[in-house]
Every structure is written in structure tokens, then in C-alpha cells.
Amino acid sequence: METQHIREFIDLGYTLNYRQTAERLFISQPTLSKHITKMEQELGVQLFIRTKQFVRLTTCGEQFYEKAKKIVTIYDEVTNKILCSRKNMEGTLRVGYLDNAIRHELVSGIEDFKAKYPNITLSLISSKNPGEIEHAIKDDAMDIALTLSFSNTVFPPEWYFEEIKPDILAAVVSKSNLLSEKSKVDFSELLEYPLLFPNATAFTDYSKCLRNFVKNSNRSANEIYEFSDIDTALIMVESGIGVTVMPKHIKCRAHSAKFIDLNDSNAIFSIGALRKITNCTPGSKEFIETLLLKYQDQNNY
Known part of the structure; x- marks a missing residue:
């Protein structure tokens, strides 16, 4: 079994989309399909369930996916160590x-x-x-x-x-905000104020994390503003425009904003x-x- 074919399998297991994997790895879809079929024949098991609507890993495929990632990681680390030592x-x-x-x-x-x-x-x-x-x-x-x-x-x-x-995520409010006197707050308390959200393109996972907080609170945000950089968000908070949630290490950049711990086990x-x-x-x-x-x-x- 060729290492490159294992890499193709891992990528397909990640995207679950033949076209995307073929484009990402600069190979044709027929070639990718041929390599996956060859792997299945060598292993004697079906790795993917394929229909016109979806592609997903079989139970054997899921098990092989986790093992394959470890195998390739070890292979690359050993190879890279040798190559790096040469330099x-x-x-x-x-x-x-x-x-x-x-x-x-x-x-x-x-x-x-x-x-x-x-x-x-x-x-x-x-x-x-x-x-x-x-x-x-x-x-x-x-x-x-x-x-x-x-x-x-x-x-x-x-x-x-x-x-x-x-690190942890913390609520960020202006020093004049009523919440600033608290040592801990629930995320739902922030929804009483206009909420500042990170731009989804610049801060994809950070933005999704905050939206999950809103979703889990079973409430809607009062009003939403969007920011594309941290300094702008801090200025907006310190000016009393709204409140937000930020990584606690950002506290060192704040002038007067108050960082308060969140009562949420997911705020990490x-x-x-x-x-x-x-x-x-x-x-x-x-x-x-x-x-x-x-x-x-x-x-x-």
C-alpha cells in the first residue's frame, strides 16, 4: 500500500467529497477513485459508502481513518527528522x-x-x-x-x-457597565446589552463559538455589531457601545475594559x-x- 494512497484516503475521510479531495491533492477524480478501490481490495473491506447524495466512512473505514492518521504522522516525523538532521x-x-x-x-x-x-x-x-x-x-x-x-x-x-x-474566554464590558462589579457572569447576562461579534471570515471558529453561546442560552441577542480586529472591539466596549467575549490574554491590550470570568465550562x-x-x-x-x-x-x- 503506497503512502500517497493513504494520504488520499485520509483527505477523503476528512472532506467526504471526491471532487474536493481531488482538487486539494491535484489529481483527477477517476484516479482518486481507482486508488481508494485498490486500497479496499488490499484490505478486503469497504472503506466508504458511496451514493449520489453522500459519501461517508463505513465502520471499518472510521477505524482505519484514525489509525492511518497516526501511521502517516509517525512516518512523516521520522522522515522529517532525518531530512532536518542532514541540514x-x-x-x-x-x-x-x-x-x-x-x-x-x-x-x-x-x-x-x-x-x-x-x-x-x-x-x-x-x-x-x-x-x-x-x-x-x-x-x-x-x-x-x-x-x-x-x-x-x-x-x-x-x-x-x-x-x-x-486559556479561557472572558466577558468584556465597560467599567461603567453594571456587570463590571461582578467576579463571574453567565453568558445570558450579556444578552441584555448590544453584543459585539467577531467577523466570521477573520475569526471563523471564535465567531462560531460565540454563536453557540447564544444558541445554548435559548435567547436572542439584543443587538449585534461586528468587528474585524481586536483593538476596534476594545474601543467599542470601552466606549459603551456594547459587550463581547474575548480570550482573557487580550486583557493586556485593554485600556479600561473589565474582563470577567464566564460561568461556562465551554469557555476554554x-x-x-x-x-x-x-x-x-x-x-x-x-x-x-x-x-x-x-x-x-x-x-x-
């Missing part, structure tokens, strides 16, 4: 990051990394939202990126996300490193490991 850890590592999401660990992590790998040049690329990050990873404009992953986030199977530290997310599994740029894994160690060290004090 003797020299070159340029392009690191994308969200403003303020992991600034403290990033600064101290860079110091430690440069001390260990002086021959690797770091190129830092700032992004204002996760949408920019994901486009850059897709287009190979970044080797790794420090970004956010929410409970509803699903990255493509050929990408790998490693959590560096957890991860800050971590995102990369393509096949990316073998020298120092990429070592840089992530450095940040992990830095966070663990700081968290132990």
Missing part, C-alpha cells in the same frame, strides 16, 4: 504569531532557542487573526504559527496542532503551535519544544 540545523525558520496571544513565552523562548541554535535565523511574522495564520500555513508562507484552537476547531488532517498553554480554548506535518524546516520542532518547556517552567513558579 545540520541551519537556515531560516519563519514563525507566525497572533499579537499578544503568547508574547511573554515567545520573547523568552526566542532567547533560549537562539542560545541553543545560533545558526538558525528566526523570521517573525505578526498576524491579527487566525484566518491570516491559516492562509499562511496553507500557502507555505509560514513554517509554524502560534495561534488559537477552540473546542469546535478542526484543522486539515495534514496539519498538526500542539497545545502550548490553555488552547494556544499552541500549528504546522504542516510535512514541514521539515530546520528547528521547527525544536522551537515548539522550547516554548513548551518555557511555559512549563513559568507555570511551576
